[in-house]
Amino acid sequence: MNKPNIFKREINYVLFLLPALLIYCTFFIFPTIKTALYSFTNWSDVHPVVVKFVGIDNYIALFKDSLYMTGIKNTLIYAVLAMLGQNLLAIPLAVFLNKRLKTKNLLRAAFFLPAVFSVLVIGFLWNFMYSPSDFGLINQFVVALGFERINFLGDPHLALYSVIFASVWQWVGYTMVIYLANLQSISTDYYEAAKIDRASGWQMFRYITLPLLLPAITFNTVMGMINGMKVFDIVYALTGGGPGYSTETIVSLMIKKGLSDGFYSYGAAFGIVFVILVGIITFIHISLIKMWERR
Amino acid sequence: MNRYTKGTAVTEILLLVLAAIFLIPIYYLVITTFKTPADAVSHPMGLPVNITIANYVSAFKAMNYFHVLGNNLIITISSVAGIVMLSAMAAYSLVRRTNHFNRIVFLLFMVGMMVPYQMGIVALYKQVSQLGLMNSHTGVILIEICYNLPFSIFLIKSFIGSTVPFELEEAARVDGCGVWRTFFQIVFPLLMPVIATVAILNTLGVWNDFMTPLLFLQSRSKGVLLLEVFRNIGQFSTDWTSFFPMMLLAVAPLILFYIFMQKYIINGITSGSLKG
Numbered sequence: 001m002n003k004p005n006i007f008k009r010e011i012n013y014v015l016f017l018l019p020a021l022l023i024y025c026t027f028f029i030f031p032t033i034k035t036a037l038y039s040f041t042n043w044s045d046v047h048p049v050v051v052k053f054v055g056i057d058n059y060i061a062l063f064k065d066s067l068y069m070t071g072i073k074n075t076l077i078y079a080v081l082a083m084l085g086q087n088l089l090a091i092p093l094a095v096f097l098n099k100r101l102k103t104k105n106l107l108r109a110a111f112f113l114p115a116v117f118s119v120l121v122i123g124f125l126w127n128f129m130y131s132p133s134d135f136g137l138i139n140q141f142v143v144a145l146g147f148e149r150i151n152f153l154g155d156p157h158l159a160l161y162s163v164i165f166a167s168v169w170q171w172v173g174y175t176m177v178i179y180l181a182n183l184q185s186i187s188t189d190y191y192e193a194a195k196i197d198r199a200s201g202w203q204m205f206r207y208i209t210l211p212l213l214l215p216a217i218t219f220n221t222v223m224g225m226i227n228g229m230k231v232f233d234i235v236y237a238l239t240g241g242g243p244g245y246s247t248e249t250i251v252s253l254m255i256k257k258g259l260s261d262g263f264y265s266y267g268a269a270f271g272i273v274f275v276i277l278v279g280i281i282t283f284i285h286i287s288l289i290k291m292w293e294r295r
Numbered sequence: 296m297n298r299y300t301k302g303t304a305v306t307e308i309l310l311l312v313l314a315a316i317f318l319i320p321i322y323y324l325v326i327t328t329f330k331t332p333a334d335a336v337s338h339p340m341g342l343p344v345n346i347t348i349a350n351y352v353s354a355f356k357a358m359n360y361f362h363v364l365g366n367n368l369i370i371t372i373s374s375v376a377g378i379v380m381l382s383a384m385a386a387y388s389l390v391r392r393t394n395h396f397n398r399i400v401f402l403l404f405m406v407g408m409m410v411p412y413q414m415g416i417v418a419l420y421k422q423v424s425q426l427g428l429m430n431s432h433t434g435v436i437l438i439e440i441c442y443n444l445p446f447s448i449f450l451i452k453s454f455i456g457s458t459v460p461f462e463l464e465e466a467a468r469v470d471g472c473g474v475w476r477t478f479f480q481i482v483f484p485l486l487m488p489v490i491a492t493v494a495i496l497n498t499l500g501v502w503n504d505f506m507t508p509l510l511f512l513q514s515r516s517k518g519v520l521l522l523e524v525f526r527n528i529g530q531f532s533t534d535w536t537s538f539f540p541m542m543l544l545a546v547a548p549l550i551l552f553y554i555f556m557q558k559y560i561i562n563g564i565t566s567g568s569l570k571g
Contacts, residue, residue, distance in 0.1 A: 009473075009474055010392075012473070012474035012475065013388045013391065013392045013474060014388070016384040016385065016387060016388035016474070016478070017384070017385050017388040017389065017397070017400060019381050019384070019385075020381040020382060020384065020385035020444055020448070021385070021400060023381070023437055023440055023441045023444070024403070024404065024407065024441055024444055024445075026422070026426075026437075026441070027419060027422065027423075027437060027438055027441035027442075028407055028412060028415070028441055028442070029403065030418075030422065031415040031418035031419040031421075031422050032410065032414070032415045032418070034415070034418035034421075034422070035414060035415040035417065035418045038417065038418060096306055096310055097310065099303050099306055099307075100299060100303060101303065101306070101307045101310070102299070102307065103307060103310075103311065107310055107311070107314055108561065109557050109561075110314040110317065110318055111314060111317060112561060113318065113321060113553070114320075114321065116499065116546065116549050116550060116553045116560075117321075117503075117546050117549075117550075118502070118503035118505065118521055118545065118546055118549075119503065119505065120503075120505045120521050120524065120525065121521070121524065121542045121545055121546055124524065124528060124538075124542055125320055125323075125324050125542060126320070128535070129320060129323065134336050135332070135335060135336050135339070135535065137323055137339050137340075140339055169317075169320070174564070177561055177564060177565060178564065178565055178568050178569065180565075181565035181566075181569055182569060185569075215569055216568075216569065219568045219569065220568075223568070226409075226411065229411065230411045230413055232413070232506055233505050233506065236505075237525075251413045251416075251506075254413065254414075254416055254417070255416065255506075255510070258416065258417045259416065259417060259420055259510070264417050264421075267416070267417040268417050268418065271413070271414035271415055271416065271417065272414065274411070274413070274414050275410055275411070275414045278409075278410075278411060279409070282409070
């Protein structure tokens with residue numbers, strides 16, 4: 001093949017990449033770089049024009065502000081508990097569904113159904129169900145059983161856990177479906193061999209199923225954790241961050257303070273803190289899984 | 296292992312009961328759409344005494360349903376088409392050319408899989424208004440495409456690398472077939488399984504994304520169904536059973552999609568997470 005043709009071919013390969021790269025740089029790479037730059041300035045609605053370099057002042061201020069620290073704490077509680085809840089319920093559910101059931105497909109479809117609904121809709125639905133007023137479905141049961149009404153979303157000590165419960169309910173089926181697919185790829189030979197050795201059900205689960213579920217465990221827990229750190233919609237629909245600031249999360253604060261209230265450089269610094277936090281947690285998480293894998 | 300034993304039957308019954316309890320919130324959502332507030336308070340779990348469709352009538356009107364549904368379809372279909380096309384093309388180039396530039400580009404895309412885009416929301420907001428894309432469908436579509444590119448490229452790239460034989464393309468090239476024709480006539484049709492996965496995952500993701508339209512679509516005539524749900528919740532605090540159909544209507548197209556494509560959706564999700 002002659003030279004110009006090879007050149008044309010190479011250009012075409014670059015052209016294939018270009019549209020995706022262009023969009024990606026415009027809406028992700030550049031804003032990310034700018035976020036880092038903004039975080040070292042005093043840019044806000046108060047200082048819209050004369051923007052000065054202020055070093056790490058924003059970061060220091062963030063760590064001194066209890067509101068942001070509450071946001072980080074709530075987000076971590078949410079992410080860890082929602083991730084644990086989903087996975088600890090999904091694994092046994094998947095193991096039971098992996099038996100030779102007649103209604104396996106129906107059951108799988110049923111447990112997966114809430115995941116199709118948008119998070120916002122699930123949030124509003126649970127908002128009605130949690131309501132302490134006459135129509136709150138859960139409180140109608142609570143009262144019928146002879147207990148006091150529970151203010152699930154109005155009690156600052158309870159609100160975050162109510163949000164987590166609704167979220168676990170929505171995603172447990174999704175998580176289970178991934179475990180189920182992983183289980184179906186495990187050869188039955190292992191279990192046959194274990195049965196000959198008279199292994200108990202628990203031993204088979206502990207020494208065969210669990211180690212071979214590692215790909216799904218890794219995916220579900222890491223993604224569960226990262227998605228948990230990004231939580232926004234469900235909180236917005238259930239509590240709007242309240243009561244007080246008891247369910248405010250990192251992303252909800254970033255939008256409220258960083259965008260709506262005009263503290264742009266603050267919001268940017270919080271964004272950087274957020275990414276570093278996600279990075280550290282993911283790193284520790286994957287290291288722990290690797291350690292477990294080697295054992 | 297292969298017999299249907301008594302134990303399995305008991306497990307099956309227990310699981311069915313569990314599933315029934317698990318789905319109570321959905322059942323509650325659906326039956327309440329047909330009730331009046333008084334009806335719903337006096338027997339929340341029972342079937343509606345006097346079935347009313349008045350809730351649906353007011354929901355359709357309050358949401359301006361068909362107009363807004365049109366917006367949803369425009370945004371979802373354009374975004375998914377864009378994601379599929381652009382990520383397939385990019386992935387193809389990244390597999391077949393492994394020079395320094397492409398390796399760096401791939402790394403850059405992988406960064407996007409790790410870094411949550413919410414971090415840059417302040418800068419993104421400014422960027423979108425500078426480009427004059429605020430309050431436009433184009434802006435939302437481009438953002439949706441952008442944030443779904445990394446994972447889609449990742450999936451398609453590993454699919455091409457493992458299943459599309461290079462010999463086939465070699466043969467086409469010898470016959471004088473250019474890069475574009477090779478891609479669209481030979482490679483693209485072979486990508487259908489992974490394209491289905493990417494399309495399904497992104498349809499669910501884009502339709503259910505609330506934050507992007509919330510931040511970037513201000514005028515009501517351009518909004519999406521979830522925004523209508525969000526805007527109406529305050530106005531329907533007394534007539535709250537009229538709000539229930541809105542929640543259902545906002546996701547109704549997805550539920551239909553799920554009912555008919557259940558197998559493909561579940562396959563798509565599992566292959567997207569385990570093979571990736």
